[in-house]
Amino acid sequence: MAIIKLSATERRRVSVFFTCLLLAGSAWVLVTLSRTYNFKVRRVLTYNNTPQRRAFHSLQPDTVNVTVRGTGWQMLFSKMNAENLPVKIDLRTLDREDYVVLKAQIKDINKSHELQYEVIGFDPDTLYFDFSNRGVKRVPVRLMAAIKYQQQFAQSNHIIMRPAYVTITGPSNLIDHIPFWKTDSLKADDVGETINTRVNLEAVKEGNISIYPKSIQVIVPVNEFTEKTIEVPVKLINNPEYYNVKVFPLKVKVTFTTPLNNYTDIDAEYFEAQADLDLWKKHDYKMLPVKITKIPDFCKVVKIEPQYVDFIIKK
The missing domain is CATH 2.170.120 (RNA Polymerase Alpha Subunit; Chain A, domain 2)
Known part of the structure; x- marks a missing residue:
């Protein structure tokens, strides 16, 4: 393979040539732009x-x-x-x-x-x-939230929004199909106390629709949760023939989580436990499962003891 050997003078000339070419190209670009x-x-x-x-x-x-x-x-x-x-x-x-x-x-x-x-x-x-025709409509606000809580903490009551409704103004044929108005996303991590903040409403996408107000106050009650156990009477349902039925045991122990501020107030009156006799009549169940059909808001059942009850029918 042939190798072109250049003298020092020739190398300087080549270097000067390419330098000038680069400068000329740069000047042309600058002038053009x-x-x-x-x-x-x-x-x-x-x-x-x-x-x-x-x-x-x-x-x-x-x-x-x-x-x-x-x-x-x-x-x-x-x-x-x-x-x-x-x-x-x-x-x-x-x-x-x-x-x-x-x-x-x-x-x-x-x-x-x-x-x-x-x-x-x-x-x-x-x-x-x-x-x-220009119309006016009042619609509820729908909160868009993504909240992550600390361990043993959670929402402990209903979210408060002030105001809970907004007024929409615009063409009747458009606003008639708007059932609610969303907020911007409320995001929070590692929450261990009540959230009290202002949240903007979702921006209007159509130039001919307006909303009032543009933001609302949002209060998310947050509390520490703990477990509590109470005894709840078992209620028998679906007994139209009025059989004389006795269930054993008469009460079940319900363990649930509750906010600390409600711990002392919650008792058996806030719960309802049911056993369905239809399971015996239609499916020949030997024992009836117990279902909790009534529970206070923001409480969560952890376990039921026992989960099944025996029964005796006297005709």
């Missing part, structure tokens, strides 16, 4: 000054092609930048018209200096809207 170009970007539209007396529904997607003027650098970074800065559109003219001409707002959009480059056009240039 410093020039002004027209290029298109995809932008989401957000609406200001929405009509208060007219409900509306956009007849086209809320993302449009925007023709802008900027440097080559801006064009390059517009392709690389993942942030999709919205363009704010004024809907004040919808009080008297059924459409909005975007071209008429270019001057105000450029004055706002919210975009990094000059807007020169939109595609589509005109937004059309469908109008319907």
Whole structure:
């Protein structure tokens, strides 16, 4: 294989050549990127000054092609930048018209200096809207929560939301199908005490719907749990023939977990234990399983002793 040997002078010349080539290429790139170009970007539209007396529904997607003027650098970074800065559109003219001409707002959009480059056009240039009756509806709030508790701690009472309802305003044909409104996710780990915080409501996705208020107070009662055991009488069900039935034992021991603040208050009256005689009549059971059919909120059965009861039927 032939090897080209260069003298020291020739190596210097080759080095100078490639250095000059690199500098020339860099200068060309800098000059090219410093020039002004027209290029298109995809932008989401957000609406200001929405009509208060007219409900509306956009007849086209809320993302449009925007023709802008900027440097080559801006064009390059517009392709690389993942942030999709919205363009704010004024809907004040919808009080008297059924459409909005975007071209008429270019001057105000450029004055706002919210975009990094000059807007020169939109595609589509005109937004059309469908109008319907504006309605008001009050719906319950649904809390979206992901809470992890410390060992032996848990939710000890019903969650309090203030307010528990929000008011939705918008086109009747849209809000009639909204049964509730979600919150943003409430996330918490290693919780060992009551949570008292404000949670934002889920953002409105349609520009013609509004909600009030935008956030609510959320109180999640949290307490330490412990075990307690009480005796509960066994109630016989499904005995329409009124057989004279005796069950043994008459009571079962129910072990359950309960919040510490309710420990002394909970007794047998808060529970109901049942044995179903249908299991004997229809399936020839020799012993009847015991089911707990009534239990206080936020208590959890750990075990029942015994789980089955004997019975004697006297006809």
